[in-house]
Amino acid sequence: MRLLVLLLLAGAVLAQAPSTQAPSNAAPGLKSIGTMSEVMVRIIFPTSNEIFYVARNENKTEKDWEDLRNNAVMLAEAANLLMADNRAKDKDRWMKDATLLRNVGDKAFKAAKVKDLEGLKALNDELYEACQSCHEHYRPGYRRKL
Numbered sequence: 001m002r003l004l005v006l007l008l009l010a011g012a013v014l015a016q017a018p019s020t021q022a023p024s025n026a027a028p029g030l031k032s033i034g035t036m037s038e039v040m041v042r043i044i045f046p047t048s049n050e051i052f053y054v055a056r057n058e059n060k061t062e063k064d065w066e067d068l069r070n071n072a073v074m075l076a077e078a079a080n081l082l083m084a085d086n087r088a089k090d091k092d093r094w095m096k097d098a099t100l101l102r103n104v105g106d107k108a109f110k111a112a113k114v115k116d117l118e119g120l121k122a123l124n125d126e127l128y129e130a131c132q133s134c135h136e137h138y139r140p141g142y143r144r145k146l
């Protein structure tokens with residue numbers, strides 16, 4: 001019994017040894033959790049839909065406005081996610097395309113904060129262009145549907 005305990009303790013020490021010797025200068029940093037496709041489908045698609053279809057209900061409750069504000073800021077910040085080093089496909093066109101999305105998300109957030117329904121409706125084309133521009137450049141197999 002005592003031997004078993006000793007062995008277990010020794011095992012624990014041995015198991016710990018590598019991590020105590022591992023270099024501790026590996027700084028925490030960005031790490032993708034979702035694929036690009038998952039970020040699109042699970043974050044950008046649903047949040048942008050709330051802006052695209054903002055006109056389907058003209059009589060918004062306080063909760064509707066709160067949801068719009070949430071979705072707008074998530075969309076705008078998701079554009080920042082796209083620009084992060086672990087996701088950006090390059091430092092030029094990709095960043096410009098992602099900036100289009102962040103700008104329109106920023107405008108949507110500001111409009112939602114002051115409950116400006118007409119302002120939100122007016123962002124429809126700009127939002128569509130932001131998605132379209134990046135997809136034309138970077139989405140595999142994307143065809144312009146015109």
Ligand code: HEC
Pocket residue numbers: 036037038040041044045048082094097098101127130131132134135138139140
């Ligand atoms: C800065 C670039 C960029 C912007 C802006 C962008 N996308 Fe994407 N999107 C991509 C890329 C790259 C893919 C292909 C991902 C893959 O298949 O790996 C994609 C794919 C998608 C897909 C398909 C995902 C799948 O696998 O089925 C959807 C849906 C989508 N985007 C929605 C949107 C919407 C809606 C917007 C605008 C509100 C938008 N995206 C803006 C880069 C972008």
